[in-house]
Every structure is written in structure tokens, then in C-alpha cells.
Amino acid sequence: MFKNLKITCDQATTICDKNQYGEATIADKLKLMLHFLSCKICSLYTKQNNTLTKIYKSHSKSCKKSIPCLSEEEKMAFKISLQEKKG
């Protein structure tokens, strides 16, 4: 049974990444917890990953605040090229 729960660091960090988006399954989380018992490196990765997630979330908020638009000149250029295509 425990053999099925044993995972590599690559798999553990993949689960950890998935978990940052709340998309790891309960079975995945159990495997991750068991992996942490014997792997300090992946525990550190997870701790740092949590910090990075907070940073990315706040970066995401500020990115979403700015809504990119086309300038009037760019729209005019679009109109001209579309007219040319129409012939």
C-alpha cells in the first residue's frame, strides 16, 4: 500500500505546484505529506512556492487593473488596411 504512496521529488513538486491553484486531489496531498517526512528540500520548495504564489497573485491584481486598448491611430490603420482588402 505504502509503495503506491511513494513519490519522487519531481512528482512531489508537481503536486505542490498543482496545489498552489487548489487543484491537487486528496490522494495527491497525502502523497505529498508523506514525501515531506523524508524530504526537507521539497518542504523548502513548498514554503518558497507559497511565498511566490502570494507575490504572483498580487502581481496578477495589478496587471488586471490596466486594460489595454488600441489607440485611435492604430484603429485608423486597421480601417485603411481593411478597406484595401475589400478593394
Add this chain to the structure above:
Amino acid sequence: MAEEQIVLNTDKWIDNYADYMFNYAVVRVNNSDLAKDLVQDTFFAGLKSAKNFQGKSTERTWLISILKRKIIDHYRKINSIKGQAEVRMNFYNDGENEGNWLEERVPQSWDNQSEKAIENEELKSQIETCIDALPEKYAMVFRMKTIQEFETEEICKELDITSSNLWVIIHRARTQLRKCMEDNWFNI
């Protein structure tokens, strides 16, 4: 009651849809020039296939479906470019150590972690630099999932990839970004 047939009005396309379509494209490809090209190509393609428009959807929905196809084509193009910068491996990929951390890629402790995590312009700029250093397809998927916060299912549908493919990309992108932030922000 007969359904109202929608007719294309190509003279109004730019005024009515250009901003919406540009916004749609730029949040996905994160490149303003590329987004403009994709939108322009979409209008041209729309014009070319206008005779195939059956009037069953709105003009905007129809144009967006063309734009979506253009975005998938772009993703496939960047996915197939040979010789592009790949993400560096972080784990042994064969032998008895398969799946274990490569020694030179093992995470190091960060100095003043909480202090360095405080939001400021410099930090934002460093995040952008690290994302831009990723191979384009990794950056695109990472941005859609993490910065634009799209649902996994939506990204898979829009880029025509499987969810396991998406998680491999996210995992590789995040491990690479962690290392980049460690070397250029947390431990400098």
C-alpha cells in the same frame, strides 16, 4: 416566430470590435504587437470568409471564434519551433536518481524572505523579467493560468492541450521561475 438573421456589417468592425478583440488577444499572448497582428489577421480572414457566415451567432462571437483559431495556430507555432530555449532540467531524468533534485538546482534558503516579498515596482519588474526568460509557450501558459487566472479547462480548450500537458508546463515554468527569483531577487 422566425429567428432574426444577423447580417455582417464589415464597415463597423473596427469601431465595434477592435478594442474587445485586442484585449482578448493581448491577455493571452502578452505581446501588444503580436496581439495587433492577430486581430488584423482575424479581420482579414473574416472578410475572406464572410460569405460563409450563416448568421447563427453574433458578429462578435463569430470573429472571436476566428481569433481563437489564430491564437491556437500561434501556440502551435511556438510549440514546434526547434532549437528554442528550453527550460533547464531540475531533476535527474534517468538512472537510480531519477526524479530526484539535481544538486545544482536544489532550492537554497532565501535571505529576508518576508521583507523581499513586499510588493513594489522593482519586484514586479523582476517577475516580468523572469517570466520573459521562459520559453514562449511556458510563459504563455503560465501567464494565462497564474496572472490572468483562467480556469484549467478553459486554457486546455483554447490552446488545444491536455490538462496533464498543462500541469507539466506549469511545473517546469514554476521551478524555473523559482530559481530565477532566487538568483536575481531573494539571494542577491
